Structures are given as C-alpha cells and as structure tokens.
Amino acid sequence: MRARDAARAIDALRRGWAIRIVGLDGAIRLMAIEGADAVTLAAFDPQARADILISAARAETLKLANQLAAADPDLPVLVERAPWIDADVATAISDPVLDLASPLKGPFRARPLAAPQAAKAALRLARLAGILPAYFLTEGDEAVDVTVQADDIDAYDDAIHLAIATRARLPVSASETAEIIAFRSPDEPREHVALVVGKRDSSPPVVRLHSECLTGDVLGSLKCDCGPQLHQALHQIADAPWGVLLYLRQEGRGIGLVNKLRAYAMQDQGFDTVDANVRLGFAIDARDFSVAARMLDLLGMTQVRLLTNNPNKVAGLEAAGIGVIERLPIILPPNPHNERYLATKRDRTGHQL
Ligand SMILES: Nc1nc2c(ncn2[C@@H]2O[C@H](COP(=O)(O)OP(=O)(O)OP(=O)(O)O)[C@@H](O)[C@H]2O)c(=O)[nH]1
Numbered sequence: 001m002r003a004r005d006a007a008r009a010i011d012a013l014r015r016g017w018a019i020r021i022v023g024l025d026g027a028i029r030l031m032a033i034e035g036a037d038a039v040t041l042a043a044f045d046p047q048a049r050a051d052i053l054i055s056a057a058r059a060e061t062l063k064l065a066n067q068l069a070a071a072d073p074d075l076p077v078l079v080e081r082a083p084w085i086d087a088d089v090a091t092a093i094s095d096p097v098l099d100l101a102s103p104l105k106g107p108f109r110a111r112p113l114a115a116p117q118a119a120k121a122a123l124r125l126a127r128l129a130g131i132l133p134a135y136f137l138t139e140g141d142e143a144v145d146v147t148v149q150a151d152d153i154d155a156y157d158d159a160i161h162l163a164i165a166t167r168a169r170l171p172v173s174a175s176e177t178a179e180i181i182a183f184r185s186p187d188e189p190r191e192h193v194a195l196v197v198g199k200r201d202s203s204p205p206v207v208r209l210h211s212e213c214l215t216g217d218v219l220g221s222l223k224c225d226c227g228p229q230l231h232q233a234l235h236q237i238a239d240a241p242w243g244v245l246l247y248l249r250q251e252g253r254g255i256g257l258v259n260k261l262r263a264y265a266m267q268d269q270g271f272d273t274v275d276a277n278v279r280l281g282f283a284i285d286a287r288d289f290s291v292a293a294r295m296l297d298l299l300g301m302t303q304v305r306l307l308t309n310n311p312n313k314v315a316g317l318e319a320a321g322i323g324v325i326e327r328l329p330i331i332l333p334p335n336p337h338n339e340r341y342l343a344t345k346r347d348r349t350g351h352q353l
C-alpha cells in the first residue's frame with residue numbers, strides 16, 4: 001500500500017510527528033518546524049544538532065542562494081545548525097511572514113545535501129500536508145513515527161483511487177433540479193463534489209472547475225473573485241442546455257488554507273499573489289487538474305465546454321484526456337480590493353481577462 005505510506009506521512013507531519021523519507025540516494029529523518037516546540041524538538045534532536053531544510057526560494061531571501069553549488073531551483077537548501085538556532089529562531093527562518101517583525105539573525109551557512117531526492121520529496125510532502133516547507137533534519141537512525149519512500153511521495157496522486165461515493169438531488173438557487181455527486185479517495189481525506197445542473201443530453205456539457213476558497217466562497221471575501229465567480233458559473237451553467245460544476249478541494253491553489261492566509265499576510269506587506277506563493281516556498285499554482293479529469297471521466301463526460309479564463313485549466317484537462325471543445329470566458333467586474341489580484345492574474349499567470 002504505497003499511497004497509504006504517503007498518506008500516513010502527511011498525517012504525521014500535520015501532527016508534528018517525526019518521519020523518515022528513504023530516497024535512492026539516502027534517507028533523512030525529519031520533523032516539521034511548523035508546530036515544533038522546545039519539548040518536541042528536544043525529543044527529536046536531544047543534542048541540538050539537526051540541520052534545517054528549506055526551499056531554494058526561502059534560502060534566496062535569507063541570502064543563502066549564493067552559497068549553492070548547483071543552481072537547481074527545485075533543490076531544497078540545508079542550513080547548518082548553529083548553537084543559537086532554537087525552535088523560535090527556526091520558526092523565523094521558515095516563515096517569511098515574520099521577516100518584518102523579527103529581522104533575522106545570521107549569517108547562515110548552507111551544507112551539501114546528502115539525499116537530494118528525499119529532500120525534494122520532503123518539500124512536496126509539506127505542500128500536500130498544507131504546512132510550511134521547512135524541517136529539522138538529521139541523518140541518524142533514531143526512531144520515527146512513519147517511514148515513507150521518496151518514490152511513493154513522488155507518485156502520490158489522490159486521483160487514482162477516486163470513486164463516486166454517493167449522489168442525491170440538491171435544489172440550489174441557480175437550479176431547482178440539480179444533482180450533487182460526492183467523490184472519495186482512500187488516500188485523501190478531502191471529498192470533492194460535482195453539481196450536475198440541467199437535463200443531461202448528448203451535447204458536451206458546460207463545465208466549471210472551481211477550486212475551494214473558504215474566504216471567498218463562504219465569508220464573502222473581496223480580496224479575490226471566487227464567491228461571485230462560483231455563483232455566476234452556476235447561473236451560466238443553468239442557462240446552458242446542461243452542465244456541471246466541480247467543486248475541487250484545492251484551497252489556495254493547492255497550498256491549503258493556512259498557507260493561503262500566510263500568502264495573504266505577505267500581500268499585506270506588499271507582495272502580489274505570485275511572489276507571496278514563491279516566497280513561502282511553493283509553486284505559483286500548485287494545483288493538479290487531473291483530479292477534475294478523473295471526476296469527469298467517472299461521470300462519463302469526455303468532451304466539455306470549459307468556463308474559465310485560465311489557459312492552464314484547459315491544458316490540464318486536455319493533458320489528462322478530456323477534450324475541451326470550447327473555452328467560455330467568465331468575467332466579473334473588479335472591486336477596489338481585488339483589482340490588483342485580477343491584474344496580477346492577467347499580467348503574470350496568463351489569465352485571459
Ligand atoms: N495561494 C493563493 N491562493 C489564492 C489566492 N487568492 C485566491 N486563491 C485561490 O485560488 C483559487 C481560485 O482560483 P480559480 O477561480 O479556481 O481559478 P483561476 O486560476 O483564477 O481561473 P479561472 O477559471 O479563470 O477563475 C482558490 O483555490 C483560491 O483559494 C492567493 O492570493 N494566494
């Protein structure tokens with residue numbers, strides 16, 4: 001059960017437990033800095049010798065990039081442990097939101113990575129767990145709570161075992177005859193849903209992929225366009241012969257709610273949505289639309305008319321075998337709070353607005 005080991009490791013990281021990642025080039029023992037305190041750190045690393053693993057982007061902010069031998073932007077950086085680096089300093093090293101409040105100590109020194117494949121997998125695992133990509137790292141063979149192969153983290157794909165769990169009628173304000181279909185995967189606790197609107201016929205459905213946005217969808221946040229887009233999409237689908245809205249549990253473009261809110265805190269400090277993600281150590285867009293393709297596949301839909309301004313959604317579905325026969329724009333007027341966000345999407349992430 002290889003996906004199960006990755007799922008266990010994700011769970012362990014969120015609980016602050018120690019894990020070991022075994023790569024082709026060696027094994028590393030890790031504990032997430034996020035959630036670590038003096039007590040858990042002492043148990044993990046009694047001699048205070050664990051180094052600190054961070055993303056290349058974070059290392060650049062800490063002025064460590066010039067010490068890197070290989071210029072691989074995806075290769076994490078190992079920061080040598082100094083006596084003054086305790087749990088609080090490690091937190092300041094890992095979290096860019098704190099940079100203004102706690103000017104960083106230094107200088108830091110980078111150390112060569114003994115197990116680069118395992119270290120890269122550790123960063124991917126942090127993203128999957130929704131935590132900051134920063135760890136205490138040792139190469140010792142002391143006990144851990146979970147051991148996982150780097151290959152299993154690389155291959156982790158929550159779409160593979162996705163299946164329809166149940167379906168029911170769900171009248172919504174846009175359509176009284178909608179049906180909700182829930183999907184579940186044993187590898188992933190978050191459940192995706194599809195809302196099928198209108199009477200299914202042989203024409204390609206109008207489809208909207210909506211990524212979860214708690215702040216926009218539920219709280220009416222004005223910082224983004226998610227809430228109004230969600231409702232507009234449902235009405236556009238209701239006006240079409242038929243269609244489906246996929247509600248994907250990809251909060252914060254796949255980095256999770258807490259990390260998205262960290263990105264918002266970075267935006268309060270002047271960074272735009274793209275730079276905030278990068279400075280936190282994540283991809284600009286960490287979503288994988290193959291899960292949406294798998295849902296459409298399970299619904300028997302192979303060709304769609306896609307409601308989006310995002311060319312990556314079109315490309316992602318097509319790469320996963322769904323034919324996008326038409327892209328339909330979804331345009332809403334900006335407000336003073338999301339004007340910059342929408343301009344960034346247009347200018348930096350290729351949105352056709
Ligand atoms: N990381 C991050 N995520 C954000 C930010 N603002 C909104 N989001 C997330 O972005 C996602 C919304 O994107 P979508 O509306 O699905 O898609 P899109 O890429 O804008 O493309 P469209 O189909 O054209 O709307 C949601 O998961 C939001 O939580 C931000 O500043 N940072």
Ligand SMILES: [Zn+2]
Pocket residue numbers: 213215216217224225226227
């Ligand atoms: Zn939003």
